[in-house]
Amino acid sequence: MNGGRIGSSFRDPSGFLFSSGGTLYRQVQSGYARHYDQLRASGLYDALVAEGLLIPHVEVGLEKAAAPGAYRVLQPERIPMVSLPYEWCFGQLRAAALLTLRVQQVAITHGMVLKDASAFNVQFRGALPVFVDTLSFERLEEGEPWIAYRQFCQHFLAPLALEALVDIRLRDLLRSYLDGVPLDLASRLLPRHTWLRPWSMIHIHLHARSIDRFASTSGAPAARKPAKAAAGRVSKAGLDGLVSHLVDAVGALKWSSGGTEWADYEATHGYDAAGQAAKRDIVERYLRKAPPGLVFDLGANTGDYSRLARSLGAYAVAIDGDPSAVERAYGRFAAEKVDGILPLWVDLRNPSPPQGWAHREWPSLAERGPADTVLALALVHHLAIGNNVPLADVAAFLAGLGRQVIVEWVPKSDPQVQRLLASREDVFTEYNEDSFVTAVQEFFHIDERAPVGATGRVMYLLSALAR
């Protein structure tokens, strides 16, 4: 941040986000005044907010401005937990794409257009996407092409196509390419048969070649003309047709998660009914002791404990490294329009780092905390044995994420741990409950310890030591 300015908010001269006294504001600069006025006067703002498509805001006094040149200062509704496109499952990216196109369609009917179509302009309130960049709208000038068309294809269409048609793990390209997957790369990675589908032929393959054709041409600066003038005009009907074609393209893309070890975890976690009930009772009792607030559910699988936390008033972030499990969780929560549980597909062995310009554009997962409560159920053995992380480092990691932790200790004798050890030498001599207790006491006070029925597992409630 720079004078309270949010790290990612520096590109658009129309305004910027800043934080003051723990409150988030958006400053609208004078240069954007006519567009902002049209957003309000045309009824577009009201229409989008009424449909739940755009984050609502209130205008506050100009004395709140953080820099010269302010036209308005807005206080947008706060998103409980910011998530980033490279943490979303397929369904979330698809929903964000359809939301962006819907916003564009409504904007066109009000004589405006999106000048940005970045996936970072979408956030989730639980499982419900919402457009958050109030300054992305500008007047629709008759005949002007859609300036954000390429950005939409890079941020949404290309990664969705790659995930659905090549491999779901290509989602991680979004971590490297913060302005979306370059279309020439997507074109090269997609299977040849996609040349026969009109949407991929046009919006990815031909698009990539057209970009390459123009970008690779050098010329004297004086000979260059603005891109808009160089290319010609696009009628409003043409713009409608383009957006409608993109809606059909995104709508046609589906990813079937299928069964994986983790998506089927509910049936294979090894707990009998009594053990499961005992575990749930203890977790619920511990959760009731904490203020609801923000809960990080690590290794959430399909989000059952996130749902429990939500039922007790928390905003739960259900984090898991398995795309099928997260897809299933998101599908359920989206169908139920749950606004208090945010599923995220994050590999905890390599959680989101600080990203972008000067490491400050997009914060790491931990920087978006701390959570009021961290749930680490049946997780420690995966980190300690599955990923060779020393118990002291596991404890430090948990301490960096939340003020209070509910953590399940799974002993080496447990069948699930034995499964992990089946194909490797047991070099984990330190993996025992005494060492675990010693490790967590570096960072936490142990508030409670409770055996989970007759399973041999133990549930701890920890509070961070004051530092």
Added chain:
Amino acid sequence: MSVMTTLRLLAIFCILAALAPAPAIAYIDPVAGSIFLQVLIAGILGGLLAFKRAGFIVKSTLSRLWRRLTG
């Protein structure tokens, strides 16, 4: 996707493929190529949408008529 539309798209592809030297007014900016393509395809996609909407209107009118006649 009608045969005509497919033929038009193929024609666009041929045009692009044939564009060996880029236009003299080219601008070193990925947006330029993106806009160039958009100008080429928007008319067709707009026509396609109008065709779809007209088809929907005809279909819904006919089904309304059919319901009235049989209902």
